[in-house]
Amino acid sequence: MENTGGASRGSQLLPVLGQLVRFLRQIESPDNPSPVSLAVLRRLDGDGPGRVTDLARLERASQPGMTQLVGRMEKAGLVRRAPDPADGRGVLVEITQEGRDVIARTHARYVATLDELFETLDPADRDAIVGALPALERLAAAASF
Amino acid sequence: MENTGGASRGSQLLPVLGQLVRFLRQIESPDNPSPVSLAVLRRLDGDGPGRVTDLARLERASQPGMTQLVGRMEKAGLVRRAPDPADGRGVLVEITQEGRDVIARTHARYVATLDELFETLDPADRDAIVGALPALERLAAAASF
């Protein structure tokens, strides 16, 4: 099937993404880490301790902004700081168990919300989405950087 | 196919959503309306002028917060205020042409970014996603409120 005259794939997928994200964003909880905070936690959890400058670059934040975010996260017990043994100027930021717990709780809330949404669909629609998941995962992977 | 032992649909879809949203969020532009600001603009564009209280309720914001957001948007030329002829206490917020232009430019940037992403996929993956779009749209519709 060609795309002649029809809406582009992006223009069809965009409202779907927007609606689902708005739906997830409205989940309320005492935890509720900010999007960037959650992204930093996930990165530290997956890649191990990291330096402020690297976290700032990877999350597209300024260096002072990352210093401040890490400071708030440290105050909240989600990360700890340690001097970088390899560089006296550097600081290594490491996730704590509480930080991992926050990731897990947040993830669980989002998953439960999406799962409830799936239950409202016809089996045929569920199958269609499940069948497209590998392709969607590759689409998301192409968006990695 | 049952879901015995496998990851739930939500847990599979969540990282896809997260990755795509992070990818879109990093688009830089002088425009760059905040998510809530964009949502308000879209609502005013679609439903016509609305009152502050209604916008606040629909966007899950406080009434003073919406007053302030509308104030910033008015200052930026994206909306205008007018007294509600039907209620002397009320204010009708209306989108301006510049507001519509901001919606269009933002939408175009997001769509172009997603379209570029699609072009990196195999045709089979594109077909799988296109085939699942109606189901995904119904999933998103189920998330409406």
Place this chain on the structure above:
DNA sequence: TATTGTTATACTCTATAACTATA
């Protein structure tokens, strides 16, 4: 009295500029 909207105030988040310490 209840509702609509605003103002006052405070807190979170993030940015740029200036600074300190180390390489």
Place this chain on the structure above:
DNA sequence: TATAGTTATAGAGTATAACAATA
């Protein structure tokens, strides 16, 4: 000199509480 990080300062965004105007 260049780099890593922090501190100082300011602005956007949002909340609750108190207020003014209208229903």
